[in-house]
Amino acid sequence: MSAARTSAAIRYTALRLAIFVGCFVVVAGLVQIGALPKGLGDSNFVWVVLLSLVLSAPLSFVLLRKQRDAMSEQIVTRVDGAKARLEANRNQEDGLAR
Numbered sequence: 001m002s003a004a005r006t007s008a009a010i011r012y013t014a015l016r017l018a019i020f021v022g023c024f025v026v027v028a029g030l031v032q033i034g035a036l037p038k039g040l041g042d043s044n045f046v047w048v049v050l051l052s053l054v055l056s057a058p059l060s061f062v063l064l065r066k067q068r069d070a071m072s073e074q075i076v077t078r079v080d081g082a083k084a085r086l087e088a089n090r091n092q093e094d095g096l097a098r
Contacts (some may be wrong), residue, residue: 015063015064016056028048
């Protein structure tokens with residue numbers, strides 16, 4: 001079960017990174033052909049990175065909804081399990097103290 005939790009988080013992160021890289025390639029291409037401004041002075045790389053981040057964030061939000069929901073469901077399940085174990089440990093300690 002632990003591998004499934006990890007894979008959902010890794011899958012979401014990898015897809016998020018892939019969307020960013022795709023946006024970076026597209027923005028860099030558009031800057032090189034002159035469709036987008038090159039920025040100010042030596043800020044070309046920073047401009048391309050920032051514009052790629054701005055474009056990839058809403059795309060990731062829409063396109064990765066299913067993966068984000070699966071990851072959050074696994075996180076909630078894990079947190080609920082940890083809370084149940086903590087409560088069981090407290091009850092066990094209370095039983096020993098009496």
